[in-house]
Amino acid sequence: METFLSVSAKLAQGFGTTLALFFLTLLFAIPLGLLFACLARARFKPVRWLMRAFIYIIRGTPLLLQLMIVVYLPGIVFDHPLTKWEIFHQSTDLAYFCGALFAFVINYACYFSEIFRGGIENIPKGQYEACEVLGMSKSQAFFKVILLQVIRNIIAPMSNEVVTLVKDTALARTVSVVEIYFAASEILRLQFIIWPLFYTGAFYLAFSALVTLFFGIVEKKLSRYWR
Amino acid sequence: MALLEVRELKKNFGETEVLKGISFDLNANEVLSIIGSSGSGKTTLLRCLNFLEHADHGCISVDGKRIYDAADPATRAPKAIHKNRTNFGLVFQSFNLFPQYSVLENLTLAAMLKAKESGEGKINKKELKEKLEQQGMELLTRIGLADKKDAYPCMLSGGQQQRVAIARALMLTPRILCFDEPTSALDPELTKEVLHVIKDLRAAGNTMIVVTHEMEFAKNASDKVIFMSKGVIEESGTPEELFGSPKSPVLRSFLMQ
Numbered sequence: 268m269e270t271f272l273s274v275s276a277k278l279a280q281g282f283g284t285t286l287a288l289f290f291l292t293l294l295f296a297i298p299l300g301l302l303f304a305c306l307a308r309a310r311f312k313p314v315r316w317l318m319r320a321f322i323y324i325i326r327g328t329p330l331l332l333q334l335m336i337v338v339y340l341p342g343i344v345f346d347h348p349l350t351k352w353e354i355f356h357q358s359t360d361l362a363y364f365c366g367a368l369f370a371f372v373i374n375y376a377c378y379f380s381e382i383f384r385g386g387i388e389n390i391p392k393g394q395y396e397a398c399e400v401l402g403m404s405k406s407q408a409f410f411k412v413i414l415l416q417v418i419r420n421i422i423a424p425m426s427n428e429v430v431t432l433v434k435d436t437a438l439a440r441t442v443s444v445v446e447i448y449f450a451a452s453e454i455l456r457l458q459f460i461i462w463p464l465f466y467t468g469a470f471y472l473a474f475s476a477l478v479t480l481f482f483g484i485v486e487k488k489l490s491r492y493w494r
Numbered sequence: 495m496a497l498l499e500v501r502e503l504k505k506n507f508g509e510t511e512v513l514k515g516i517s518f519d520l521n522a523n524e525v526l527s528i529i530g531s532s533g534s535g536k537t538t539l540l541r542c543l544n545f546l547e548h549a550d551h552g553c554i555s556v557d558g559k560r561i562y563d564a565a566d567p568a569t570r571a572p573k574a575i576h577k578n579r580t581n582f583g584l585v586f587q588s589f590n591l592f593p594q595y596s597v598l599e600n601l602t603l604a605a606m607l608k609a610k611e612s613g614e615g616k617i618n619k620k621e622l623k624e625k626l627e628q629q630g631m632e633l634l635t636r637i638g639l640a641d642k643k644d645a646y647p648c649m650l651s652g653g654q655q656q657r658v659a660i661a662r663a664l665m666l667t668p669r670i671l672c673f674d675e676p677t678s679a680l681d682p683e684l685t686k687e688v689l690h691v692i693k694d695l696r697a698a699g700n701t702m703i704v705v706t707h708e709m710e711f712a713k714n715a716s717d718k719v720i721f722m723s724k725g726v727i728e729e730s731g732t733p734e735e736l737f738g739s740p741k742s743p744v745l746r747s748f749l750m751q
Contacts, residue, residue, distance in 0.1 A: 396590065397592070400544050400582070400584040402580055
C-alpha cells in the first residue's frame with residue numbers, strides 16, 4: 268500500500284525528469300531561438316520566408332502533435348524507430364526522452380524567436396545610430412548597448428513562456444517519458460489511488476513560483492536604472 | 495583653406511530627391527546654422543556628413559583631404575567610413591543616451607571601446623579607464639553636470655540629457671560637431687540651457703554645424719547661415735545678410751512666420 272512518503276518519493280523521481288526536460292529545453296531553445304530570430308530577420312528573402320513559414324507551422328500546430336511526429340515518424344514512415352538508434356544505446360527511456368526534448372526545443376525555440384524578434388525590433392533606431400556615430404562596430408554596439416536593452420524588453424514575455432513550459436512538460440507523458448504526471452498516473456492505473464495525481468499540482472505550483480520569483484528578481488535588477 | 499568642403503551632395507530616397515546638389519565651405523572655429531522648413535533636407539544633409547546616410551553623388555573633404563566621394567568606392571567602403579567618421583560628431587534631436595549606463599559611463603564607453611580596438615587597452619586597462627573618466631569629468635564640469643556623473647539618463651531632465659549627449663560627442667574630440675535640431679524636443683526653459691552650452695563651445699573655438707528652428711540662435715550665435723528649401727541651398731551668408739536683407743522670396747516668407 269502506498270503511503271504519503273512513498274508516493275512523494277515516486278513523484279519526486281518523476282519530477283527529476285520534469286526538471287531535466289525543463290532545463291535542457293531552455294538550454295537549447297534559447298540559443299536556437301536567437302538563431303531563428305536572426306534568420307527571420309535575414310536580408311536574404313528566401314531565408315527569411317522559410318524561417319517565418321517554419322515558425323508559423325510550429326506555432327500553428329499543437330505541441331502534442333509535434334511530439335507524436337518526432338517520436339513515431341522515424342519508426343512508422345522510415346522503418347527506423349527512435350528506440351533502435353545507435354546513439355541511444357538500446358535505452359528506450361533515453362530515446363523517448365531525447366525525442367520529446369527535440370520536439371520541445373524546436374517548439375519553444377520558435378516561440379522564443381518571436382519574443383526575441385519583438386525585443387530586438389523594439390529598440391529605438393536612435394540607439395543604433397548613436398553607437399554608429401560614436402564609432403562603435405556593429406558587434407560592439409550589439410553587445411555593449413543593444414543586448415541588455417533587448418533582455419530588458421523580453422523579460423516579461425519570457426517569464427510567461429517559461430512558466431508555460433513548466434506545465435507543458437506534462438505532455439511528454441504521451442510519448443512515454445516518465446515525468447511527474449506519468450508517475451502519478453501510473454499509481455492511479457495500477458493501484459486505483461487518485462490523490463497522487465492532484466498532489467503533482469503542488470510540485471508544478473511550487474516550481475512555477477520559483478520561476479516567477481526568478482524573473483521578478485531579474486526584472487527588478489534591470490529596472491533599477493531605467494524604465 | 496576651409497576645414498570642411500562639401501561639393502554637389504545629392505541624395506535620393508527611392509524616387510524622392512532629398513538633396514539636389516549641396517555645396518558649401520566651413521572654416522575652422524566657425525559655427526554654421528542651417529535653417530529651413532521641415533522636409534527641406536537639412537537633417538538628411540547632416541546625416542550624410544555623419545555617414546548615417548551615404549550620399550549618392552558629390553564629395554566631402556576635411557582639411558583638404560577627400561574623405562568621401564560618391565564616385566570613389568574606396569571611400570565608401572565600411573572600413574574607410576569607420577575611420578573617417580571620427581571627423582564628425584553628432585548630437586541627436588532625441589538625445590539617444592544609453593539608458594543602462596550612468597552619465598559618466600555614457601561618456602567613456604565609446605572612447606574605451608575605441609582605445610581597446612586600437613590596442614591601447616592591452617597596455618593598461620585601469621590607467622586608460624582613469625584617464626577617460628578624468629576627461630569625462632572635465633567635460634561634465636564644463637556643462638555643469640559634474641554632480642550627476644552617477645545618475646542614469648532617465649533620472650535627468652531633457653535639457654540635462656541633451657547636455658550629456660553633447661559631452662558624449664565631445665569625448666571623441668571630433669573636428670566638426672553637428673547638432674540635429676538639438677532643442678526641438680525641449681521646452682523653452684530647457685532650450686535655453688542647451689543653447690547656452692552650445693554658445694560656450696563656440697566661445698571655446700569649436701567648429702559646429704547646427705540644424706535649428708531657433709532663429710534667435712541662428713542670428714546671434716553663428717558665423718554663417720544656410721537656408722535650405724526643397725533640397726537646395728536657397729540662400730547663404732552671414733546672419734546679418736540673411737536676417738537683415740533676405741534676397742529670395744522663399745526665405746522672406748519663411749522668416750515672416
